[in-house]
Each structure stands twice: as C-alpha cells, then as structure tokens.
Amino acid sequence: xxxxxxxxxxxxxxxxxxxxxxxxxxxxxxxxxxxxxxxxxxxxxxxxxxxxxxxxxxxxxxxxxxxxxxxxxxxxxxxxxxxxxxxxxxxxxxxxxxxxxxxxxxxxxxxxxxxxx
Numbered sequence: 369x370x371x372x373x374x375x376x377x378x379x380x381x382x383x384x385x386x387x388x389x390x391x392x393x394x395x396x397x398x399x400x401x402x403x404x405x406x407x408x409x410x411x412x413x414x415x416x417x418x419x420x421x422x423x424x425x426x427x428x429x430x431x432x433x434x435x436x437x438x439x440x441x442x443x444x445x446x447x448x449x450x451x452x453x454x455x456x457x458x459x460x461x462x463x464x465x466x467x468x469x470x471x472x473x474x475x476x477x478x479x480x481x482x483x484x485x
Contacts, residue, residue: 407470408483415462415481422456425449
C-alpha cells in the first residue's frame with residue numbers, strides 16, 4: 369500500500385528547526401529514554417497460582433509415596449509428581465523474578481516476565 373493511499377503525509381523539516389533540536393551527531397536525547405516499566409499483573413498472578421497449585425500437587429504426591437494417604441491412591445502418585453513439577457518450577461521462577469524486580473535488585477526487571485495480552 370502506498371503512503372498516498374494510506375493518508376500518510378511526510379513533510380521536510382527545515383534545517384534550522386532540525387539543528388536546534390538535534391545534537392551534533394544527529395541524535396536526540398528522547399530517542400534513548402526508556403518508557404516507565406509496566407508491571408504485568410496478570411502474569412504475576414498466574415505465576416503465583418502455578419506455584420501454589422504445583423506445590424500442593426507435589427505435597428500430595430509425596431504424602432502418597434510415603435504412605436500417609438491411603439494405598440488405593442498409589443496410582444495417582446506419578447501424575448501428581450509430574451504435573452506438580454511442571455507447574456511448580458516455572459511458577460516459582462517467575463514469582464522470584466517478579467519479587468526481585470519489585471525490590472529493584474540489579475539485573476532483574478519486569479521485562480523478563482512474559483505478558484498475556
């Protein structure tokens with residue numbers, strides 16, 4: 369699609385206007401400013417949910433394995449271990465990243481947590 373069809377209009381910036389706003393090398397300071405970080409609340413809540421449900425599943429799997437829960441549920445031990453691990457590991461990882469980014473530890477930011485749009 370051409371720019372004329374889309375309605376874009378480009379205008380040339382007069383030289384005196386361009387030099388007053390630009391630095392010597394042609395870059396402006398606004399180019400390098402980072403926007404304020406947006407906290408991905410949905411991802412943090414989902415990660416917390418995964419961490420809690422994964423921990424509960426692992427605990428129940430361990431209780432079945434050591435015999436604290438009746439032996440008729442022994443066939444559910446392995447699925448609880450597998451699903452609990454799949455949920456617990458990434459959930460806790462993202463909760464720790466969110467906590468450290470919130471506390472402003474160096475090397476951690478909310479950009480490391482995926483957003484769900």
